[in-house]
Amino acid sequence: MDAHIQSLPAPRVPADRRRAARPLAVLAAVHLALNLSVSVTFAAGPAIQRDLGLNRTDLVLASAAYGLGFSGLLLLGARLTDRSGRRAVFSFGVGLFAVASVAVALAPGPWPLLAARFLQGCGAAMAAPAAMALLRTVFPDGPARTSATVLWGLLASLGAASGIVLSGALANWASWRWSFAVPAVVGGFALALTRRFLPVGPPARRVPVDVLGALLGTGALIMLGCGCALVSRYGWSxxxxLGLLTAGALMLGAFAAAERRVRAPLLPPGFLASRTRATAVLCAMFAPGTGAATAFLLGLYWQQTRGRSALDNAEMFLPYTVVLLGVGMVAGPAVGRCGARAVAVGGAAAAAAGLYVIGGLGVRADSTPLVLVGLAFVATGVGSVVSAAVERAAAGAADRDTALVGAVVNTAVLAGPTLGVALATSAAQSRTAALAAAGVPSPAVGGYVFAFEALATAAVVVCAVAAYGLRPRRRAGEVRTSVPVPSRGWH
Structure with missing residues (x-):
């Protein structure tokens, strides 16, 4: 396949917005479908529980299975993108994602559901870094690339919000299974249009594949993610x-050690040495994690505590989606005019305020208007932080490193919801159990309030970290023009 790709002439990159619109539409549709699949279990969760006999921990695992497969194999997907070609890996990933989505929609029980969700994430892990690399082929440089990159970050959050609305509506009107059929249809159409609209990209390069690093990195994320998901059932002690978290930590350490010894590591040791890039990756993890945790908790609160329907839940998130669209119209110019640091700090502050309004005021007083106001602030914060983070993470990266940048950013974006949902659910259930033992009335409400206030505190911490980590560099010599890699690294 390498020789075949290298023999093809390099396609002419679109020179204007009209010609770039069609490939952008294909890539954006797939990007939305990949991120939409993160959140389809949020509003439709109670319906899935009833149909397949799941408990709350099983539901968290069903959500985490997709995120773990997605985030765990992204670095491998980036390497395969370089080795086999951007469009080829994109096509394979989208095809696997579509087939697995159909398998999820037809799942007869919990274990087939979990297995198909993990396989769905594996397909997404192949498609996502190739899609971001193709995006930079379509937009080679200049303001158009900056705007497209900012839009790319926003689409991740918008996709998650759309998943909540779509799954809630479909669970109410038809079946939760249609929530997984829709991404399959999107993937099928995108696959049919790939050869017609998407460029092949630069010639493939014969780079080694770090199989050991892929196994260790994926295993570490799976162990850590499952450990966090099981906290809500078994507790931290x-x-x-403890066994899963310890195994995950050991595998993560082994992954870091292995990456220093192989000739072509999946994650070059120097990649996160940049303070700016490391902070951007942290922000890229925090913002989607906060949005996912908020959606998951509110879905359970509204449907199981307040007795509302999945459609009601979907309608509650319509303003959230509208606000994200509004943020998308101003995020690019705001980052260009005010700088990524100001946008990220302001976004984290808005998210902190919104989370406190949701938990400390809205949930505590059972006030839907206050919850909606809080959601608007959270949407503003999530959209702003993600847009700024993606722009800073990709800034200065050479074109040959775009697949790596896309993989790392997407790993953070996907790991965030997996960990955020697991930890926030654990916090809510632990607090609920403590309040119930103390005889406090409505302990479940108190648990949700505690979880949202904990998320608000985390947002304040991220606000301070972004203020420090995204500071402009004082010396021109500190600015890198490509991803820092060791002499035996990525290439």
Whole structure:
């Protein structure tokens, strides 16, 4: 396949917006579908529980299975993108994602559901870094690339919000299974249009594949993610939880050690040495994680505590989606005019305020208007932080490193919801159990309030970290023009 790709002539990159609109539409549709699949279990969760006999921990695992497969294999997907070609890997990933989505829609029980969700994430892990690399082929440089990159970051959050609305509506009107059929249809159409609209990209390069690094990195994320997901059932002191977290930490350490010894590591040791890039990756993890945790908790609160329907839940998130669209119209110019640091700090502050309004005021007083106001602030914060983070993470990266940048950013974006949902659910259930033991009335409400206030505190911490980590460099010599890699690294 390498020789075949290298023999093809390099396609002419679109020179104007009209010609770039069609490939952008294909890539954006797939990007939305990949991120939409993160959140389809949020509003439709209670319906899935009833249909397949899941408990709350099983539902968290069903959500985490997709994120773990997605985030765990992204670095491998980036390497395969370089080795086999951007469009070829994109096509393979989208095809696997579509087939697995159909398998999820037809799942007869919990274990087939979890297996198909993980396979769905594996397909997404191949498609996502190739899609971001193709985006930079379509927009080679200049303001158009900056705007497209900012839009790319926003689409991740918008896709997650759309998943909540779509799954809630479909669960109410038809079946939760249609929530997984829709991404399959999007993937099928995108696959049919790929050869017609998407460029092949630069010639493939014969780079080694770090299989050991892929196994260790994926295993570490799976162990850590499952450990966090099981906290809500067994508690932090459980042998199951401690065993999984310890195994995950050991595998993560082994991954870091292995990457220093292989000739072409999946993650070059110097990649996150940049303070700006490391902070951007942290922000890229925090913002989607906060949005996902908020959506998951509110879905359970509204449907199981307040007795509302999945459609009601979907309608509650319509303003959230509208605000994200509004942020998308101003995020690019705001980052260009005010700088990524100001946008990220302001976004984290808005998210902190919104989370406190949701938990400390809205949920505590059972006030839907206050919850909606809080959601508007959270949407503003999530959209702003993600847009700024993606722009800073990609800034200065050479074109040959775009697949790596896309993989790392998407790993953070996907790991955030997996960990955020698991930890926030654990916090809510632990607090609920403590309040119930103390005889406090409505302990479940108190648990949700505590979880949202904990998320607000985390947002304040991220606000301070972004203010420090995204400071402009004082000396021109500190600015890198490409991803820092060791002499035996990525290439």
């Amino acid at each position: 459980s042998g199951y939880v």
